[in-house]
Amino acid sequence: MKSILNPKFSSLSCNFPKLSSFSLFSHPLQFSILFRNNPSSFSNPLRLNSTKPFIPNSQNRTFQASSSTSGDIHVIVGPMFAGKTSSLIRRIQSESGNGRNVAIIKSSKDTRYGLDSIVTHDGTKLPCWALSNLSSFKQKFGVDAYDQLDVIGIDEAQFFDDLYDFCREAADHDGKTVIVAGLDGDYLRKSFGSVLDIIPLADSITKLNARCEICGKNAYFTLRKT
Numbered sequence: 001m002k003s004i005l006n007p008k009f010s011s012l013s014c015n016f017p018k019l020s021s022f023s024l025f026s027h028p029l030q031f032s033i034l035f036r037n038n039p040s041s042f043s044n045p046l047r048l049n050s051t052k053p054f055i056p057n058s059q060n061r062t063f064q065a066s067s068s069t070s071g072d073i074h075v076i077v078g079p080m081f082a083g084k085t086s087s088l089i090r091r092i093q094s095e096s097g098n099g100r101n102v103a104i105i106k107s108s109k110d111t112r113y114g115l116d117s118i119v120t121h122d123g124t125k126l127p128c129w130a131l132s133n134l135s136s137f138k139q140k141f142g143v144d145a146y147d148q149l150d151v152i153g154i155d156e157a158q159f160f161d162d163l164y165d166f167c168r169e170a171a172d173h174d175g176k177t178v179i180v181a182g183l184d185g186d187y188l189r190k191s192f193g194s195v196l197d198i199i200p201l202a203d204s205i206t207k208l209n210a211r212c213e214i215c216g217k218n219a220y221f222t223l224r225k226t
Helices: 084-097 134-141 143-147 163-173 195-201
Strands: 072-077 102-107 117-119 125-127 129-131 151-154 177-182 204-207
Touching: 072 084, 072 163, 072 195, 084 102, 084 117, 084 151, 084 177, 102 134, 129 134, 134 143, 134 163, 151 163, 163 177, 163 195, 177 195
Parallel strands: 072 177, 072 204, 102 129, 102 151, 151 177
Antiparallel strands: 117 125
């Protein structure tokens, strides 16, 4: 198995357990990613010119940046407790295993396990960037390092007001694969944040469900307890 390089702390073991597509979590803010059936192949170098968290591929390759190559956007939505972070980690492992360079962004509002990782409740974690807005990512990550990225994962996507502009720029102009995970609605079943705004941009849309804590049946909406 690979190690995930994170300059902020020592390498994390990547011996992750296989998680169920509908694993239950005790915290509401968890988001997941759907695997692409046919991930495209890109040639990329191992080393990114950044001192911040990233997940390199396992081989040294020559990367040719091309703004004329269109990327793709995949949107994963669902209620709380749908096991979405576990799916995100599986997708990142898959993309990295296919030789693609990946960076993960989450909202800085999520401070449950610190700001440098996305973490599942069983302790599985991946390094990430915690940002208040997406527009600052390219500058903070480094333009050269950004050019070498293939996949950008976005967790807690409903908290980013500039989600639409970032996804459109990253996919249509920069040729990135952008994987967006977030809540589509609140407990009143009204639109939550900007996640639904990017549906017209999406190449694929997946709706996950959780398990009702009251009756045990499939749960499609979030219930407020207090």
